[in-house]
Amino acid sequence: MAKLEAVILDWAGTTVDFGSFAPTTIFVEAFAQAFGFALSLEEARGPMGLGKWDHIRALGDTPAIAARWASQFGAPMSDADVDGIYRAFMPLQIAKVADHADLIPGTLETVAWLRERGIKIGSCSGYPREVMDVLIEAAAQRGFKPDHVVAAGEVAAGSRPGPWMALQNVIALGIGDVAGCVKVDDSAPGIHEGRRAGMWTVGLSLSGNESGLTLPQFLAADANHRARVRRRASVNLAAAGAHCIVDTIAELPEALLQIQARIARGERP
Incomplete structure (x- = not known):
């Protein structure tokens, strides 16, 4: 039976750059x-x-x-x-x-939660390596250091919505079963990437491109406003096949516990 071994995180709109601006x-x-x-x-x-x-x-x-x-x-x-x-x-x-490298609230806490459980942290992005080198350093200064990073253009077969960047993380991290991986993304192509790689997928509805909110707008929004934006932003994530949809990376542990329970019941992505 598969176990939860790794998460593969997107960057802009998922871990950094609230609203993907x-x-x-x-x-x-x-x-x-x-x-x-x-x-x-x-x-x-x-x-x-x-x-x-x-x-x-x-x-x-x-x-x-x-x-x-x-x-x-x-x-x-x-x-x-x-x-x-x-x-x-x-x-x-x-x-x-x-x-635009400020961490999305909850990123460091979620990373600590993953580290405590021995879950590896991969990542990939639509940014090319030249951009990622700058962003990786800026994020590291803020405390975020994933175990591996794959940039667009580094995998000969191509990038999203294909599975190759996510699978390159699987190879680099030494993962035994893709069904033990969770791809986390705020965009439909990123969810397609995870599904095509045979992974579980978690969509983020309020921190990324689908909502387009700034962090101050998100923090100022009341429950009704958030609900309206959440419904609108979740359409493409759900259509892409996200297994779970949560607001931001701060709620990722909750989604991972749900996925762990599904794995324990013998389910696969």
Whole structure:
């Protein structure tokens, strides 16, 4: 029978950067800088969870954005255009990601809970390694140090929504059974990643991209407001197949205890 061996955590919107604002604001800035093209923050959030080049490509293929792009430039967005936006995105993101590296409340407490139980902590992100190197150092200064990190582009087979980054963590951590792993993410592609890897999955509804709340907005929200945002944010996570959905990483231990009980009953993901 499998036992709970590891959690694989996402980064922005899951452990750092409440509301996942670092990538979204930089996408808006990169589109404007590279091509003078106006992209809204809400539009930038659409494909969140994908690798960043793939994210830009997905934005360019979104019907409303594609129509505006063709109207402005007279042709669909090409892969060369995506390359140009990505080139603008990278230095901006490297320069500013540390500004959004504050830990989501509950991260250190949950990490301590996992350590006490001998549960390994892997992680992966849609950020490329150049960005992750900056973010890893900034998070370490705040006390968060996972056992392993996989960045987008480091696995030859590809990144989300495929299973490869999550499975690379399994290999690096020496996990005996993927059914003893839990993928934790605030985006639908990250939940798809975990399901395709054969893992349990936990979606985070209020700290990440699906809700888009800042930490002050989250803290100020009353129960009714949180319930409305939670319902809206949970739709994509549930559709992606999340086994459990909780508000933030602070509630992750509760979800893991539920998964442990299901494992004890002989269930598998």
